[in-house]
Amino acid sequence: MSRSDVFTSRWGMLIATLGMAVGTGNIWRFPRIAASNGGGSFLVAWVIFLFLWSVPLMIVEFSFGKRARRGTVGSFVAMGGPGMAWMGGFVALCATGIMFYYSVVTGWCLRFLAASVTGGLADGESSRRLWESFAGTPQSLVTHVLAIALGVGVVWFGVRGIERAARVLIPTLVVMVMILAVRAVTLPGAEQGLAFLFTPDWSQLASPKIWLEALTQNAWDTGAGWGLILTYAIYMRAREDVSLNAFLIGFGNNSMSLLAGIMVLCTVFAINPQAQSEIVGAGNEGLTFIWMPQLFAAMPGGSIFMVLFFAALSFAALTSLIAMLELATRILIDAGWKRKQSILIVGGAGIVFGAPSALKMEIFQNQDWVWGVGLMLSGLFFALAARKFGLERLRREVVNGDGCDLPVGRWWVFMVGILVPVEAVVLLVWWLRDLGPGWWQPFATFSVGTVLAQWAVALVVLLVLNRWLAKTSSSGNDLTQQGGAAS
């Protein structure tokens, strides 16, 4: 690996990885889920699962990338043996399946950013009109292609391009969210939002739903178990630490979620407290693209804050999309393709396979459901591959090995070996427990059958191709042998 294939510094790596972790889920999902699950009690469970799911899995991902210096397929082969190539393939497929529709979301954010800049969201109802005339139409296809093109333009230049983009976008995103949060808490009536978010209802902690929602939120918005951290860890310098970086990304991601929660809920309660349950219950898209512009429009100086909000959302989405594009690109590079060929193939596939989600909301929702739940399986596969390598060996040789800043104890072995697999199985059962009428239907938008059918096709293909995957995942340059990451 040449020097240009390595992050220039620890800060460059951390900022890029934070950009991967902080996405739309922090801004549009966390406030809604926290508000509808007991506020303060949910936050307690959410902080606990940062330690019981996200950080242990992030340590696994960082250590796989640092040790194997290959994408998800090659890393699973290097760490778990050739028989596990299909698991690495599933992790990649899951993240790439998300990339196909995440570019659609990024496109929506860019469209609303443009509308907020040009004054197209000036009156209360214009956001609803824009959303209804835009989502699921050919216009959405155009912004989807634009989002992919922006991502391809960054990944084209390799890790240095990713680092340069993150160095601009992430500090700007943090400043914008902080400005929005400060503005929100200084609005008259904002303390009702803070009270709603932070007042705990301890009796709710007896409900399994709170804990499972908190675990799900951690699984979806920290990026743990997606394979994205592994992909960025390939470009770490050899002296780089694993565990401290994992804690930093986990805490950094959740810090942004908390800021976003305060910003959104204080705005809702200060501007339109009567409609708070309707706003919180409007779903991710309804909250973000219909309600938030209406709230900003009713706020003094709201047009400026609306631009900041959609710019923050666009930056968060774009930096996560870049990571997903890089994940798929890295796998092709490992198979012997050149970077520029690889990113063009990935970008082309993104445009083609994301188009149905851009044109039809039901397909978008179906893909979000199928591959969102698939992330639980990805997390389980990471834990199984780490167990196959030997958790104690991984802890000793990689996590606490060269460059370690924060040695981890045997607690981590227990967590990854036992707790994470149990959590993954419980989450899978919980999300797929709804066996109502028609549960088996493979073409329904939200059925259990559609999840199982799409996973089954993916897993059968990957298992049939396992030997080929294992062989091709090491056809490219052997990054571990070239010493470029040694500084």
Place this chain on the structure above:
Amino acid sequence: MSTVAWITMAVICGTVWGGFVSLWVYAFRREGIKTSEQNQGAED
């Protein structure tokens, strides 16, 4: 806002934001130590 809500806010925000800032400062210090050790090694 009730006292319990204030305490919960202080604990949650203190843990998450305080944890992030403390870890960042610690990582910054560790990076400085590593760099000086590397420079020392190069001089030797």
